[in-house]
Amino acid sequence: MSETKLSQIRRRNDPTNPTPRKSERTRQAILDAALKFLWTQPFRDLTVGKLMSLAGTSRSSFYQYFQDLHDLMETLLCGLEEDIFGVAAPWLQGEGDPIPLLEETMEGLVRVCYQQGPILRAVADAAPMDERLEKAWADFLKDFDDAVTDRIEQHQAAGLIKPFDARPIAISLNRMDAYLLIHHFGRRPRGNRESVREAILRVWILTLYGDKPLAESVPGSRAKRHAKPSRSKNS
Structure with a gap:
């Protein structure tokens, strides 16, 4: 994640941030309304009028928080990136056996x-037809490509992953994730969470760590890894 985005996130989450609570609630209501709209309709059909009607506040309030609808979408995407990096911390930053860390991530x-x-x-x-969102999407993907590339190279240096060019593999894994997540969760009805998680996890483990750990990562594997060995009747 870029330093600029990290700075934006830190300011937003800073408890000393002087933004009034009512203002923050209004801003969040607008973001929530945008997400609600996007469950059923594309960005190209979104207008400030429709959005503020869903948010239950005046049209003029929108411009107190966002420059335009593109600024709104960039804010939503930045928030999503923050959330994903947060849950990805176990594998991206954790120490120890990478398989359970990857499972958690x-x-x-x-x-x-x-x-x-x-x-x-x-x-x-929207990205292919919208220059501004095209850049936002490219930057979003690049942040994850950079992070995954770095982690693969760290695990290669530690002998956990075999030597290969990390960048193309990182890009391939991230694009697969993006496609599956959009396909299954981009609109309602949504796909099965567990099936999607297992599909993504299997490909990542096989690609990075080989097939030996895969048998330990299928459903029920955590219990197997942490179960105490049974005592023999003759012991």
Whole structure:
């Protein structure tokens, strides 16, 4: 994630931020209304009038928080990126066995995108015809490509992953994730969370760590890894 985006996130989450609580509630109501709209309609059909009607506040209030609808979408995408990086921390930053860390990360990724999938779909769909959202989408993907590339290279240096060019693999894994998450969670009815999580997890483990750990990562594997060995009747 870029330093600029990190700074924006820190300011938004800073408890000393002087933004009045009522103003923050209004801003969040607008963001929530946008997400509600995007569950059923594309970004191209969104207008300030429709949005503020859903938010239950005046049209003029919109411009107190956002410059335009593109600014709104960039804010939604930035918030989603923050949430994904938050749940990805176990694998991106954690120490120890990478398989359970990856399991925890993918569980979080699916949970976040199950709730916010329309943001991914709206920006990805609009990007080819909208220069500003095209850049926002490209920057969003690049942040994850950079992070995954760095982590793969760290695990390669530690002997956990075999040597190969990390960048193309990181891009391939991230694009697969984006496609699956948009396809299954971009609109209602949504796909099965567990099926999507297992599909993504299997591909990541096989690609990065080989097939040996995969048998330990299927449903029920956590219990197997943490179960105490049974005592022999003759012991």
